[in-house]
Amino acid sequence: xxxxxxxxxxxxxxxxxxxxxxxxxxxxxxxxxxxxxxxxxxxxxxxxxxxxxxxxxxxxxxxxxxxxxxxxxxxxxxxxxxxxxxxxxxxxxxxxxxxxxxxxxxxxxxxxxxxxxxxxxxxxxxxxxxxxxxxxxxxxxxxxxxxxxxxxxxxxxxxxxxxxxxxxxxxxxxxxxxxxxxxxxxxxxxxxxxxxxxxxxxxxxxxxxxxxxxxxxxxxxxxxxxxxxxxxxxxxxxxxxxxxxxxxxxxxxxxxxxxxxxxxxxxxxxxxxxxxxxxxxxxxxxxxxxxxxxxxxxxxxxxx
Amino acid sequence: xxxxxxxxxxxxxxxxxxxxxxxxxxxxxxxxxxxxxxxxxxxxxxxxxxxxxxxxxxxxxxxxxxxxxxxxxxxxxxxxxxxxxxxxxxxxxxxxxxxxxxxxxxxxxxxxxxxxxxxxxxxxxxxxxxxxxxxxxxxxxxxxxxxxxxxxxxxxxxxxxxxxxxxxxxxxxxxxxxxxxxxxxxxxxxxxxxxxxxxxxxxxxxxxxxxxxxxxxxxxxxxxxxxxxxxxxxxxxxxxxxxxxxxxxxxxxxxxxxxxxxxxxxxxxxxxxxxxxxxxxxxxxxxxxxxxxx
Numbered sequence: 001x002x003x004x005x006x007x008x009x010x011x012x013x014x015x016x017x018x019x020x021x022x023x024x025x026x027x028x029x030x031x032x033x034x035x036x037x038x039x040x041x042x043x044x045x046x047x048x049x050x051x052x053x054x055x056x057x058x059x060x061x062x063x064x065x066x067x068x069x070x071x072x073x074x075x076x077x078x079x080x081x082x083x084x085x086x087x088x089x090x091x092x093x094x095x096x097x098x099x100x101x102x103x104x105x106x107x108x109x110x111x112x113x114x115x116x117x118x119x120x121x122x123x124x125x126x127x128x129x130x131x132x133x134x135x136x137x138x139x140x141x142x143x144x145x146x147x148x149x150x151x152x153x154x155x156x157x158x159x160x161x162x163x164x165x166x167x168x169x170x171x172x173x174x175x176x177x178x179x180x181x182x183x184x185x186x187x188x189x190x191x192x193x194x195x196x197x198x199x200x201x202x203x204x205x206x207x208x209x210x211x212x213x214x215x216x217x218x219x220x221x222x223x224x225x226x227x228x229x230x231x232x233x234x235x236x237x238x239x240x241x242x243x244x245x246x247x248x249x250x251x252x253x254x255x256x257x258x259x260x261x262x263x264x265x266x267x268x269x270x271x272x273x274x275x276x277x278x279x280x281x282x283x284x285x286x287x288x289x290x291x292x293x294x295x296x297x298x299x300x301x302x303x304x
Numbered sequence: 305x306x307x308x309x310x311x312x313x314x315x316x317x318x319x320x321x322x323x324x325x326x327x328x329x330x331x332x333x334x335x336x337x338x339x340x341x342x343x344x345x346x347x348x349x350x351x352x353x354x355x356x357x358x359x360x361x362x363x364x365x366x367x368x369x370x371x372x373x374x375x376x377x378x379x380x381x382x383x384x385x386x387x388x389x390x391x392x393x394x395x396x397x398x399x400x401x402x403x404x405x406x407x408x409x410x411x412x413x414x415x416x417x418x419x420x421x422x423x424x425x426x427x428x429x430x431x432x433x434x435x436x437x438x439x440x441x442x443x444x445x446x447x448x449x450x451x452x453x454x455x456x457x458x459x460x461x462x463x464x465x466x467x468x469x470x471x472x473x474x475x476x477x478x479x480x481x482x483x484x485x486x487x488x489x490x491x492x493x494x495x496x497x498x499x500x501x502x503x504x505x506x507x508x509x510x511x512x513x514x515x516x517x518x519x520x521x522x523x524x525x526x527x528x529x530x531x532x533x534x535x536x537x538x539x540x541x542x543x544x545x546x547x548x549x550x551x552x553x554x555x556x557x558x559x560x561x562x563x564x565x566x567x568x569x570x571x572x573x574x575x576x577x578x579x580x581x582x583x584x585x586x587x588x589x590x591x592x593x594x595x596x597x598x
Contacts, residue, residue, distance in 0.1 A: 023567060067562060
């Protein structure tokens, strides 16, 4: 049994496997299938200051080795989360992390401040990269100035571990990563979904209600891996890798590319117990290769 | 109800129509989600009956998410209604309409193949108290009246199990099944085992001519409760009839889904409670909850 624990700033993870926001509900939906405390963290559904109904149906289109979604941040708002969801999840023995979204730096900061008050939420993941709503943050995530303004506002009012989730829909993801690092982000996670589209040729219409959506699943993995590798060399803060991870092999690739931890997203829809299997697979691989610790492979890519 | 990921064994695949197959599945191993479950801090059930039962408990109207293996273009699981549960044969029946690559692969399954299923999912139809054990969700208001089950196309699937359960509990059940033509009516002999069957076909080749909502039985009799599943225009017409006659009515929706667990929020339907997941809050809804007034 290799040592699997990793640290993201002061946040201790029992293993580097977490579940990605919007793909694992609040964890409870998956309790029948796996021990929730068996993974390093659960990043719960995107939460905003005010309730949001999300976009109209259809919100999903299956694609080659992946799917598009345009859910649009449907959630009941941070106060509902604090009052009704938090009591149900606070005793799950892993890092329960809240993904936070907003439409202005002030919204983000206020939402983050309310979550700061919750004892058992040790970190937030700031979503400055949702591609599916006009005011959903991606506008912030695609420029250094925008990203900086959100992180600065949140950092002033949020005192625990602050992870910033980056958009791949940018020209140079390194400069965004450096900008949020400079504003005090404790870690970055990447990638959020890639903007995409699907068309129903019989109806001559986009399949998704708002025309476009975010692509996820194995189709995006090579892009995600490349970006994680680039960003891991561009910043000093830890990088959390995600994008199309389906297996332990995929996860190990991200770790070798420089990710300190990984998130599993769309794969949860195919196998609701996949995150435990990825954890076990990482451990098995480390044992098979005589590695004492997962740290032996983090950033251990021999390259160029 | 506890959910499972199970590898079910295909006991038979029958082409009941050129576009529909009936897949019968069985499970002979003890129910478990793996050794790790006992370590979960969440698992609180002390019910050990699951360890001997081979198929999990399932309610009419629930569904399973099946994984389609060896189909490169099929990425997501496919949600399929529970058509029937044959307890004596330890079999689960799935009626699959072949509409694309994924369902085409399902139709090619052979006896002895394995089908990976996440199940049972969603909430079922409301059943009268006496047909269920006390632990299950019921509606006191259902009363002792007669039930009308209205189905069209592949939507007849969940009505077979519902009708069988009502019949078993001693409730008079009437099926009203619609199709384009006599050849398109599925599993008629099965339905006849559990109640009266009335039929409409659009071409008049069997039963009355027209749509289900044109059938004369709707003018002749009143029912205590209606359950319907089929094409959306049909269900909306049935819902209109139910509103006009003041009959309680539940419909089973089939919005496109990804996870089936209420996590991805893709399959939402607009309701009086806002957007809700069909997979988790449904697929069965009382029409009073839906914004289907026009």
